[in-house]
Amino acid sequence: MIDEIFDRNYQAGRADLNAGIGRAFHRLGSGIGKSFKVLHNIQWNAPWNGNSRNAQCG
Known part of the structure; x- marks a missing residue:
């Protein structure tokens, strides 16, 4: 029973880690x-290939 709970938590943790990576x-x-x-x-x-509206004189 404890092993199943541990394994379930371990697998969920690994899935989260892999998704984060x-x-x-x-x-x-x-x-x-x-x-x-x-x-x-x-x-x-x-x-000089840009829009002529953006050209600035100066």
């Missing part, structure tokens, strides 16, 4: 992907 890796991957997208835009998008 999965969420952490997903958030980390998303952050890295967004960072690379921003760096790509900075490196390869020419400023």
